[in-house]
Amino acid sequence: MSEPARHSGLGAYGRPGRPGDPADGRRPGRRTARRLAAALGAALAVVAAAPAGALPAGGNVPATDGAVSAESPVIMTIDTVAPQVASPNGTVTITGHVTNGGKSVLKGAHAAVRKPSLGKPLQRRSELQNVVARTAPLGADGIELDSPQYALPELAPGQSQAYTLGVAVNDLSLNGDGVYELAVDAWGSTADNQHERALGIARTFLTYSSNADAQPTRVATVWPLVHGPELAAQTVTEGEQTLSVLRDDSLATEFAPGGRLYELVDTGSKLTGLTWTIDPDLLDTAFAMTKGYKVQKPGTEKNGKPAKDDNVVNGTGQAAATAWLEKLRAAVAKPGNQVVALPYADPDVASIAHNGADLGGMGTALNKAATAGRLTVEGRLSVDTRSDVAWPYQGYLDQQIAGVAKQAGSDLLLVNGASMPEPDALNHTPTAVRPVGNGQNAVVADETVSSLFDGDLGTPQAQTLAAQRFLAETYAITHEQPQNQRGLLVLPPRDLTVSTAKVLASALQTAASGKWVEPVKLDAVAQAAPDSGAATAVPAAADYPAKARSSELSAADLSNTDSVQYDLDTLMQVLTLPQRVRGPFSAAMVRSLSTEWRSDAPGGGAYRDGVKRYLGELTGAVQVPKKTVVTLAGNTGQLQVSVRNDLTQTVTNLSLHLVSHQQNRLWVAPQEDLVIPAAQGVTVRFQAQARNNGPVQMTAQLFTTGPNPRPYGLPQNFQVEVTSVTNGVLYVFAGGVLLLLLAALRFFRQRKRRAGQPHEDGDQPIGEAGADGPTGEPEDADDADDADDADERGRGDRTDEDHADGDGPAGDDPAQTPRGSSADGRDRTSSDEKVGP
DSSP, X not given: OOOOSTTOOOOOOOOOOOTTSOTTOOOTTOHHHHHHHHHHHHHHHHHHTGGGGGSOTTTTOOOOSSOOOSSSOEEEEEEEEESSEEXXXXXXXXXXXXXXXXXXXXXXXXXXXXXXXXXXXXXXXXXXXXXXXXXXXXXXXXXXXXXXXXXXXXXXXXOEEEEEEEEEGGGGTOOSSEEEEEEEEEEEEETTEEXXXXXXXXXXXXXXXXXXXXOOEEEEEEEEEOOOOOEEEEEEEETTEEEEEESOSHHHHHSSTTSHHHHHHHHHTTXXXXXXXXXXXXXXXXXXXXXXXXXXXXXXXXXXXXOOTTTEEEOSOHHHHHHHHHHHHHHHTSTTOEEEEXXXXXXXXXXXXXXSTTOHHHHHHHHHHHHHHHHHHHXXXXXOOBOOEEOOGGGOOOHHHHHHHHXXXXXXXXXXXXXXXXXXXXXXXXXXXXXXXXXXXXXXXXXXXXHTTSSOOOSXXXXXXXXXXXXXXXXXXXXXXXXXXXXXXXOOOTTOOHHHHHHHHHHHHHHHHTXXXXXXXXXXXXXXXXXXXXXXXXXXXXXXXXXXXXXXXXXXXXXXXXXHHHHHHHHHHHBSSTHHHHHHHHHHHHHTXXXXXXXXXXXXXXXXXXXHHXXXXXXXXXXXXXXXXXXXXXXXXXXXXXXXXXXXXXXXEEEEEEEEXXXXXXXXXXXXXXXXXXXXXXXXXXXXXXXXXXXXEEEEXXXXXXXXXXXXXXXXXXXXXXXXXXXXXXXXXXXXXXXXXXXXXXXXXXXXXXXXXXXXXXXXXXXXOOTTXXXXXXXXXXXXXXXXXXXXXXXXXXXXXXXXXXXXXXXOOTTSOOTTBOTTSOBOOOGGGOOOO
């Protein structure tokens, strides 16, 4: 963007000196007189500029993006140019610094202005770029003027000296209106090389304008008001008031005079034709601060715990936020301005397009964010807004991003010129708007102009170079085709700094005063007729810059956020006052996707963790308390399962499902519907029937009710210990075993008695038979056995008949109080069953 070094320029390709020009830019034949003047000036300067000698080696050295050399050891800077635009018969004053960046003492040196080469203006933007590309002093930089000159004291390595030079515009021999190179060099020698030479040079541009004979270029400038998300999902109730919770108190400083957001509003309020591009979440945060608010204590932002006195403190920015909102309302209401509402919380559409397009919740989130954005900005600022504008990260565009933006309702795209470079065949700067297909238009920012304001212009040198280059570029654009009015978009970064904003504002005002620029709102450029020669092809995803892709929200980040939406929808189904939770969490979910996390990845991770954990806390407040073992004493009874609601509102649309893992051993009723008052619990009784003693695994799971029921919370597994199944079930088992034993005994005795006697069917074994029978028993023993058998069969039959249903002994009624239960229906079970908060 700029060269703060010895060749402080701004640019790209070198140009050799013209034939016959001295390579060092000096006039021949005047060396002796110049040496004497320089020596006298240096002697006077030693007295006048004594503080320079006190600088330590390497101290106060301006930053440089070029390396010094033994031949050119001086680092020159131009810190100010006043006025910024030259006029006939005027004077231009230049200030800057000369720094010895070499290893030897600077001797007999002075600083002087160079007269532009041949006095000819730079006609095309490519010529401006050629000047920027130069490094060492060249003859093409012009000829050094005899006056004014600033004599420099001896400068040891690392020492710096300020200079001031005032030059008459007429002495520059400018040949008509246009843009000229303005160069200041240092001439002299060094202790290790007595050869006098150009030791270093600084370059910038000077626009000379005496009339307005061209159609001014219409310049739309995006003026961003965005900030990283601050509002947490938690709130705090104090008396009758619900207070918001912020993750830190940085906005208290930003909203106060001197803070970034305050100064952006203050600077923008002095301009017309601005396009205020605002994150609605910032307005909501400011509004929440005006009501009083809390701030999370450091280290607690991701624990997800409800906000309480032990983890929050009072915020300090209530007054500052109130004043800032009032100041902003007045600024955006000025005629000629426009307000663009970004989607709520400025979600990262590029990350979503590349890493989350297959997540169903992302599209829904973007659509909701767009609607919420428009409503929030209009409500907070009382102005009309445009909300169909997508501004992907740093303006980089590809086909996937354009597609996702279209699905979210964005018909206008703010695009970095690097994504859609102009064809080489185009010999002028096209108007910014162009159709890109799919019903969308792109407003493409001029890459060179916008890049001037990418960083923090924190030094006078950087500020001057950017401002002078802006004036030169816009003047050149306007005069490429003086009668063909075009539109230009200036797209600074989202985190526009105060110093950069002030430089941009000043440059816009200066160019507007010169009448080659007309500041307008975005719509004035977006609705213009497109240039037929401009680039309209949207690049493929493979052409997206690797550096920008490396900072994207990952697929895991987006998936976790998508799951928050599912969990939130589940919680909403059971709340009787869902609005208390829906708003804060829906907003928090979109904040988790914010583009601002690109520059604060750890903060984004902590924020997403906090949201997810807090939602888990709320969901978990309605739960089945843990239990381990429940005893069922009997074959029938009731199993009691507690459900607790620790929320501050009633929950409904819930059912509790109890599932036995062994239905053949223990059967339970499947489910019960629930309504649980706030901060209370209920006990649900499930009818149970056991068919065997021993442990049976059970699972208790809450479900939402309705057309699409879904599990709510985590399942609870516990064990039911069935004991004393004696009443009916054991009678059936015992009766059956007894019948088997009696039948076997009878069969054995009959075989012994009838041994040796032929059986009617011929299968009976043959043997001797005495008078007393084969076993030696009396003859009537068989009759006695038959009688016994009949009696035993009668008892067995009665047992089978009375207990065929397995519910208990004769006379038991399952509809009445079962064994193991008291008359009030409460189970007489082990203490393990009665578990609850």
